[in-house]
Amino acid sequence: MSDTRPGAVEIARRVAARETSAEAVTREHLDRIAERDAGLEAFLTVTADRALAQAKRVDAALAGGAAPGPLAGVPVAVKDLLDIEGVVTTCGSRMLEGYRPPFTATAVARLEAAGAIVVGKTNMDEFAMGSSTENSAYKVTRNPWDRARVPGGSSGGSAVAVSTGMAALALGTDTGGSIRQPAALCGIVGLKPTYGRVSRYGVVAFASSLDQVGPLGRTVEDVALAARAICGIDTADATSAQVEVPDFRAALAAGAAGLRVGVPWSFLEKGVDAGVMAAFRRALTDLEAAGTRTVEVTLPHAPHAVATYYIVATAEASSNLARFDGVRYGLRVPAADLQGMYGETRDRGFGAEVKRRIILGTFVLSAGYYDAYYLRAQQVRTLIRRDFEGAFRQCEVVAMPTTPTPAFRIGEKTADPLQMYLEDIFTVPANLAGIPGLSLPGGFVDGLPVGIQLLGRPFDEATLLRIGHAYQQRTRHHLQEPPENSDSRG
Amino acid sequence: MPPVTVETVDHVARLARLSLTAEERETFARQLDQVLAYAESIQALDTTGVEPMSHAAARETFREDVPRPCLPRDAALAAAPDAEDGLFRVPRVLGG
Numbered sequence: 001m002s003d004t005r006p007g008a009v010e011i012a013r014r015v016a017a018r019e020t021s022a023e024a025v026t027r028e029h030l031d032r033i034a035e036r037d038a039g040l041e042a043f044l045t046v047t048a049d050r051a052l053a054q055a056k057r058v059d060a061a062l063a064g065g066a067a068p069g070p071l072a073g074v075p076v077a078v079k080d081l082l083d084i085e086g087v088v089t090t091c092g093s094r095m096l097e098g099y100r101p102p103f104t105a106t107a108v109a110r111l112e113a114a115g116a117i118v119v120g121k122t123n124m125d126e127f128a129m130g131s132s133t134e135n136s137a138y139k140v141t142r143n144p145w146d147r148a149r150v151p152g153g154s155s156g157g158s159a160v161a162v163s164t165g166m167a168a169l170a171l172g173t174d175t176g177g178s179i180r181q182p183a184a185l186c187g188i189v190g191l192k193p194t195y196g197r198v199s200r201y202g203v204v205a206f207a208s209s210l211d212q213v214g215p216l217g218r219t220v221e222d223v224a225l226a227a228r229a230i231c232g233i234d235t236a237d238a239t240s241a242q243v244e245v246p247d248f249r250a251a252l253a254a255g256a257a258g259l260r261v262g263v264p265w266s267f268l269e270k271g272v273d274a275g276v277m278a279a280f281r282r283a284l285t286d287l288e289a290a291g292t293r294t295v296e297v298t299l300p301h302a303p304h305a306v307a308t309y310y311i312v313a314t315a316e317a318s319s320n321l322a323r324f325d326g327v328r329y330g331l332r333v334p335a336a337d338l339q340g341m342y343g344e345t346r347d348r349g350f351g352a353e354v355k356r357r358i359i360l361g362t363f364v365l366s367a368g369y370y371d372a373y374y375l376r377a378q379q380v381r382t383l384i385r386r387d388f389e390g391a392f393r394q395c396e397v398v399a400m401p402t403t404p405t406p407a408f409r410i411g412e413k414t415a416d417p418l419q420m421y422l423e424d425i426f427t428v429p430a431n432l433a434g435i436p437g438l439s440l441p442g443g444f445v446d447g448l449p450v451g452i453q454l455l456g457r458p459f460d461e462a463t464l465l466r467i468g469h470a471y472q473q474r475t476r477h478h479l480q481e482p483p484e485n486s487d488s489r490g
Numbered sequence: 491m492p493p494v495t496v497e498t499v500d501h502v503a504r505l506a507r508l509s510l511t512a513e514e515r516e517t518f519a520r521q522l523d524q525v526l527a528y529a530e531s532i533q534a535l536d537t538t539g540v541e542p543m544s545h546a547a548a549r550e551t552f553r554e555d556v557p558r559p560c561l562p563r564d565a566a567l568a569a570a571p572d573a574e575d576g577l578f579r580v581p582r583v584l585g586g
Contacts, residue, residue, distance in 0.1 A: 099569055100568075102561055102565040102566065102568060103561070195546040195547060196546070209544060209545035209547075210546075235553035238552065239547040241547070301535070303531075306528075307528060307529040307531055307532050308532060310529065318506060322506075325507070326571060327571070327578050328566075328569070328578060329569040329570065330571075331571070332571035335581060336581065336582070337582050337583070338580055338581050338582065338583045340581075341580070341581050343507055343508060344509055346506075346507055346508050346509070347508055347509040352514075355508060355514065356518055356521060358506050358508060359503060359506065359518050359522060360525060362502045362503075362505050363494075363498070363502045363526075366501075366505060373526075375542055376532055376533065376535075377529075377532060378543050379537035379540040379542050380535060380537065382540050382541055382542065382543040383535070383537070385543060385546075417524075417525065418521075418528055421525070432543075432546075434545075434546025434547075
């Protein structure tokens with residue numbers, strides 16, 4: 001790890017050893033944001049004053065003899081749909097322009113309790129609906145490896161902040177791949193924990209049965225450290241699970257030897273870029289060198305995952321987004337009566353993709369279509385989950401590329417929503433099944449990063465991280481840095 | 491399934507309390523039709539006797555049913571576009 005971009009583990013070590021201070025580290029990262037974010041546009045809000053105050057508190061506690069937190073002084077970027085009391089949370093939407101929530105998300109509170117310093121809130125597709133961060137109402141975030149391309153989404157700002165060293169770690173949310181896909185396209189590590197692992201309290205809801213908070217970092221070790229801090233039961237979220245949280249970082253030492261990696265070859269036959277497929281095959285060879293055994297598995301219903309996902313997720317979104325009605329928070333467009341106020345507020349406040357999904361979601365739930373679409377999709381969801389249960393009888397993890405292609409060009413898919421949705425083919429199955437997924441930097445295709453994805457049994461993030469760490473011990477993809485001045489290659 | 495028409499989108503938009511422009515209605519009708527045509531693939535699957543899966547939580551976690559402090563009224567009202575006497579204020583609901 002180069003000294004210009006120390007990772008979370010190294011920063012926490014230096015701060016704990018008093019080799020540097022949380023304040024100095026925070027200032028370095030705020031300077032880097034000021035220097036680098038113009039043109040990349042990862043951040044919607046930089047919380048400089050709050051970050052420095054927090055850093056001084058961490059330093060004062062250490063000076064007073066307090067035990068250092070596991071993330072002491074580590075700068076973290078937070079996707080702009082996790083609430084922080086008093087800090088503007090927009091969800092990338094005009095609907096919430098200027099909204100200051102009165103509470104803090106549990107995942108953010110836990111990072112801060114571990115000593116982390118929030119340096120800002122990151123850009124995203126509006127209400128997390130998108131795979132490119134082009135759906136933000138505020139600005140387009142650019143891929144640091146090629147600024148003519150998207151960083152992925154919806155947690156695109158978080159992925160860019162980490163890949164360029166503006167933050168050592170970031171929080172994202174993953175409803176259908178929104179952590180793993182941008183991590184892959186920006187060349188970093190992203191973990192979607194098991195559904196129920198991380199509290200959703202203080203996270204603006206998109207699709208409640210699929211949403212999960214998770215960390216992005218440059219190494220598996222950094223991500224393991226962050227995951228340990230944010231996972232665990234929270235009485236403020238009835239779906240958070242009472243399952244013991246292991247010391248993920250300590251678990252890495254166990255290595256990957258003897259573990260079976262299942263590959264659903266028939267699912268990968270069509271539509272995968274040749275370069276991505278070649279990188280994936282090389283990764284399997286690298287993993288075998290680390291002691292894993294590759295076996296074939298089948299996921300017969302996985303080809304139906306995108307159709308299933310876009311019915312289930314939009315149905316839930318249409319219900320969740322009913323709360324944005326101009327009454328309690330956010331935008332209100334005045335009208336003569338209440339119905340008019342609802343309609344005008346929602347038309348003006350939501351962008352095109354959000355409206356499209358509300359329309360689709362309302363349609364599949366409406367009388368006459370519920371059984372054919374929503375109920376049917378929920379049944380196929382069961383079949384997809386059973387596919388994974390079957391696969392995990394033959395292996396500890398399932399591997400596949402994170403995305404079918406490297407980063408696409410800005411504007412390339414905006415006119416055709418279905419093409420954009422198909423980008424999610426390899427990430428949505430994990431959300432439907434509720435299982436954990438890890439995306440690892442898996443090399444480059446024509447200078448653009450591609451991701452290798454590992455999917456695991458429920459609550460077995462530790463095995464994903466073990467294999468991921470073993471992979472990073474043998475590869476150097478995660479050590480590559482995007483160019484400081486990456487002008488478009490056209 | 492019959493193709494999605496502008497009238498379908500109108501109906502659904504009313505249910506969703508969305509006022510759409512004429513252009514939006516036409517665009518969404520075309521795109522909704524495309525997405526639903528793609529989603530037709532799941533109609534061919536045999537789902538006889540398959541339980542629908544509504545969420546992925548292993549089990550719900552309930553806290554003790556005891557009173558505890560909640561968000562103070564002022565904090566809850568602070569972000570409201572319009573509030574009066576501790577209440578959210580909205581335009582006329584009934585009549586005219």
